[in-house]
C-alpha cells in the first residue's frame with residue numbers, strides 16, 4: 001500500500017513543528033502514540049499541549065497507527081524523546097530510513113545513531129540545529145543540518161524539509177551533528193542556572209565560550225569533525241538554547257536555581273538526563289568536562305547551584321586554549 005505522506009513519528013512540540021514545515025512541501029502523516037491524543041489532534045487541528053497557537057495545515061494527516069504511517073515510506077522523521085527511542089525503533093521495519101531528531105543519548109550513554117545501527121537499521125540520519133519548535137512552527141526563518149553517511153538519504157531529507165522558512169544543509173558528520181545537540185542541552189541548563197542566580201551577561205558569555213570548548217573536547221574525542229563544532233548543530237544551537245526564552249533546558253536550570261522543580265509542564269528536558277550520562281562517560285574515559293560535571297551534580301541534587309558555580313570559578317589557573 002503506498003504511503004500517505006512523509007511519516008513524522010512523534011507529536012510533541014518538535015514533531016508537530018516539523019510536520020507543519022514539511023507540509024509546505026507535500027503530504028505528511030503525523031503519528032501520535034496515544035490514540036486519544038491523535039483523535040483530539042485530528043479533530044482540533046492544533047497541538048494545544050505541546051505547540052499551542054500553530055494550526056495544522058490540511059496536508060497533515062494525524063494517526064495513531066504506526067505501521068500504517070510508515071507503510072511504503074522511504075524514510076521517517078523519528079521525533080520522540082531519547083528515552084522512547086529504543087521502544088519506537090523496535091517497532092519499525094529495518095528497511096526504513098530513520099532520521100533521528102532527538103537531542104539525547106541512548107540508555108547506555110551511547111549515540112542514538114549507534115543504537116539504530118545495532119538494531120539493524122542501515123539507512124540512518126540525524127537532524128539537528130538551532131531550531132526552537134515554537135519558531136519553526138510559525139515559519140520564522142531558521143537553518144538546520146541533516147547528517148548521514150548515506151548521502152542519498154541526506155539529500156532526500158533535505159528536499160523534503162527545505163522550505164522558504166527553513167534552510168536545510170547536509171553533512172556527512174553524523175557524530176558531530178548528533179552530539180552537538182546533546183551537549184548544548186547541558187550547557188543550556190548551566191546558562192539557566194546562571195540566569196536564576198542572577199550572574200549577569202559576562203557570566204553567560206563565559207559559559208557559552210567555555211561550554212563550546214568543552215563541547216569541542218567531547219566531540220573530537222568521539223571522532224567528530226572540528227568544523228561541525230562551529231556549525232549550526234554546535235555553536236549555533238548552543239547560542240540559540242543558552243539565550244532563548246523558548247528553551248526548556250535553560251528554563252529548567254533557572255527553576256533549579258530558584259529552588260523550584262525543573263519540570264517544564266510535561267515537556268521533555270533532555271539535558272537533565274544527559275548530564276549524568278556524559279559525566280559518567282567523562283569520568284570513565286579520563287576527560288575533563290567541568291561544566292558537565294557541575295550540571296550533573298546540581299541536577300542530581302548533590303550540589304547546590306552555588307556550589308556548582310564555585311567549582312567552576314575555583315579551578316586551577318591555565319592557558320585559554322589548553323586541552
Ligand SMILES: NC(=O)c1ccc[n+]([C@@H]2O[C@H](COP(=O)([O-])OP(=O)(O)OC[C@H]3O[C@@H](n4cnc5c(N)ncnc54)[C@H](O)[C@@H]3O)[C@@H](O)[C@H]2O)c1
Pocket residue numbers: 010011012013014015033050079080081082083084085087088101102103104131132133134266267268270
Ligand atoms: N521542542 C523543540 O524545540 C526541539 C527542537 C529540536 C529538537 N528537539 C528534540 O526532539 C525530541 C522531542 O522533543 P519535543 O520537543 O517534541 O518533546 P515534547 O516534550 O514536546 O513532546 C514529547 C512527545 O513524545 C511523546 N513520547 C514520549 N515518550 C514516547 C515514547 N516512548 N514513544 C512515543 N512517543 C513518546 C510524548 O507523548 C509527546 O508527544 C527531544 O529529544 C528534543 O530534545 C526538540
Ligand SMILES: O=P(O)(O)OC[C@H](O)CO
Pocket residue numbers: 103129130131132133185188237240241246247248249250268269270
Ligand atoms: O527547549 P530545548 O531546551 O529542548 O531546546 C530546543 C531545541 O533543541 C533548540 O534547538
